[in-house]
Amino acid sequence: MSSRPTGQAEAGMVPRLAPLALPRWLPVVLALVLYLGLAFALFSSAWRDPRTTAIGLDTDPIFSIWFLRWVPYAIGHGLNPLLTNYLDYPAGANLTWSGLFPLPALILSPLTLWLGPVVSYNLLATLALALSAWTGFLAVRRYVPSAAAATIGGLLYGFSPALVAQSLGHPQIAVAIIPPLMLLALDDILVRQHHSFLRSGALLGVLGAAQLLAGEELLAAEAIVAAAGGVLLIAANREAVAARAGYVMRATGMAAAVFIMLSAGPLAVQFLGPQRVVGGSLQPANVYVSDLINFIVPTSLQQFAPRLAVVISDQFSGTLSEWNAYMGLPLLGLLVLAAMTCRRLPIMRLSGLLTVLFSLLSLGVTVHIVGLVTPIPVGLLGMTFGGVRRWVPLRPLLYTFVGIWVALAIVPVVNNLLPGRLMLFVFLFAGILLAGLVDEASRLADRRRKALTLAAVVVALVLLLPHWPFPATQLATPxxxxxxxxxxxxxxxxxxxxxxxxxxxxxxxxxxxxxxxxxxxxxxxxxxxxxxxxxxxxxxxxxxxxxxxxxxxxxxxxxxxxxxxxxxxxxxxxxxxxxxxxxxxxxxxxxxxxxxxxxxxxxxxxxxxxxxxxxx
Missing domain, CATH: 3.40.50 (Rossmann fold)
Incomplete structure (x- = not known):
């Protein structure tokens, strides 16, 4: 008798292998490697000779290079790195008012002393985009199960036209590593509440202090975004407020205590120290804003920018580094589709609301159209919120929008924020929306719809590609x-x-x-x-x-x-x-x-x- 195979072999089938279980940390590491590779490739024009070439244009990179060298020098000589009389001698300057970044400068001090401040500046500008994208990935991954989709979301945030433009010479803005982490910390306090309030509050306080020393303007903007998000969460979930209020109050109290403990010294230098800036506006009003046309018209910092588009964008008010709003029609369409497709998820509804809210607030006091400053108050654009009343009560949304708009216009300190820079938060929330859409599309049974959606995502991202080679400045030191x-x-x-x-x-x-x-x-x-x-x-x-x-x-x-x-x-x-x-x-x-x-x-x-x- 001949023996006969049994089981799967009887059916002529190859035994099926069990799915390979990848370590949970692997996508996190791969995303970081990807972002680092993209950042170094983008700035390769400077990395060919990083000692004599600086990423960016004009005077701002040199100011940052100077500060990178000043911090280790000051600390090594027992001086306060937040004050100097090495400039504007003999009175000197209070550097806390100049929008600088003492924490990154301190971290990079060993490299600065070894290879010089220009190399440190180039590394800072490169890591700024890569690590911002990576923390964006970490934030998106909490809400989207697909690592590939989260990678796209992080990419949209970290390499957004907003952060790419700020890379021309504003590390204090381009180092946008903390906003996604702040989002996660606030989510833990306001929504999830899985950990001790001491832990959650302390983490938020540490992040706030770190942000103060990495870029104070971003801290002020984060506070505004957090307040807006908190109001909208309360308005949309009033029945849950009572159950969560106690934890929120204890955690925020802890956060405030930790923040004050860590930040009291720098804030005292800023507001009580010598050469402090009192009164007056640090920036001209209603200049550094998003032009309404910039949302669909690229600037010279995009790889695919037709000559006509560059001619139009060159009319915008402000400077190239502050033209942060370009999204393109494909991405705008995809974000609308994402908001509709994923609206059953609270985080997607909130992200959609905040994307619209801060896109409008980035327009400034009055609407700019191709550089023309119109008399149309941006506050009037709140009338466009009628379509989202099913997601959140309209009145709190309008009050929040108008309140922030008025604060950005007339409230001391707050009115020194540049509205156009709010777009980096828009791209963070847009990254969550786009990742949600990609995740939904990847699970569609209809292959044609899946292919069309994913192809549209590719087109939208390609249109945002930064110009390569990226602008760089040759530096000559006698x-x-x-x-x-x-x-x-x-x-x-x-x-x-x-x-x-x-x-x-x-x-x-x-x-x-x-x-x-x-x-x-x-x-x-x-x-x-x-x-x-x-x-x-x-x-x-x-x-x-x-x-x-x-x-x-x-x-x-x-x-x-x-x-x-x-x-x-x-x-x-x-x-x-x-x-x-x-x-x-x-x-x-x-x-x-x-x-x-x-x-x-x-x-x-x-x-x-x-x-x-x-x-x-």
Missing amino acids: PFFSARTDAVVPVGAVVLVAPYSRGGSTQAMLWQAESGMVFKMPEGYALIPGPRASPPATALGAEMAAVEKGAPPDLAADSLERMRRDLKDWRVQAVAVGPMAHREEMVALFTSLLGRGPRALGGVQFWPDVGLPAQQ
Whole structure:
């Protein structure tokens, strides 16, 4: 007798293997690797020579580079890193008002001391997008079971046009790592309440303090977004308020205590310390906003931006780094579809509401259309909320919208927030919506609908691709500053450097940072009382700025005398004229002012032993 196979072999089938169980941490790691690879690829123009090329444009990258070098120098010399008289000597500046990032600067200090502040800045700008996308992934993954869908959601947030634009020179905004974590912490406190209120509250307080030291403007914006989300949650779930209120109050009390304990010092320096900025607006009103057309018209920072689109977007108010609203018609359509398809889920309804709410609030005080400032109040756009009354009572939504709009317009401190930057929160909530739609589509039985939806997602994301190569700035530091500056300049001496550093001009600050902060300067680009971003007005400062722009030097005897008094008041010990426009005229000015010619040293014209010694 011949034996016969049994079981599955009897049916002519290959035995089926059990599904491979992947570790839960693997998608988290793979997402991080993906985002890091994309970020380094995007900024490859700077990473080809990271010591002499900085990611971004204009003066802001140099200001950030300076601060990255200042923090380890200050700590190493027993100085307060939030204050300095190495700029705008002798009065100095309170750096807490200049929108800086002491916590990332502290973390990167070892790299800064090893490879220099330019490399540190490039790494910070690169990690900003990658880690923001990754924490966005972590937040989305809580609400969407599919790791692939969550990866898309994190990608939309971390590499959004908003954060890409801020990467031109605003690390304090581009390092948007904490907002997704703050969302998770607030979800734990307001909704889930699975952990001890002590743990949940302490975590929220730590995140708040970390955000204060990573970018104070984002902390203020997070508070506004959290308040809006809390009001909408209460309005939509009134029956659950009583049961959760006790936990919420205890947890938020704990959060406040931890935040105050960790933040009291920096806040005291900011609001009670020297050179604090009191009164006045730090930014012009109703300028740095989302243009209504920007939602569908790309800027030059998108890879697929037709010439006509760039011509249109160049008319927007503000600057390229603040044109943060581009979404494109395909993504806008998908977000509407996601809101409808996933509306049974509370998180998707809330995300949809907050996406609309903060998209409108990013428009500013009045609507801008192709750069034209119309008289149409953005507050009137609340009339468009009628379609969502099934999701949340209309009155709380309107009150929340109008209240925030008024606060952004007229409330002190809050009115210093730039409305256009609220778009980064819009992209976070849009990432949740898009991930929800992708997750739903992946489970559709209708293959045609599934393919069409996923294809539309691909098209929407492709249209958002950043321009490659990304803008980068070549930095040139004369050997005088990059070598042993302390061999010819006493440590702590006051050196007047041309080109004169002020609002819009930061070259001298780069050279000071590259020298290792050997000398102080009576100049600088930092917010000081006024408020103003340039040093206090002086005859010599004004003359240097004029010569830099092409004016002939004023060598009249009375003018020279006034400028000599400025040198004395600043306690200047040396003068250095580096590579700059109209350099010969600047050298002629100081030759007449000091009564002698310069020494040529390491690419600069240098006058040592000018005047009085500096006071510490």
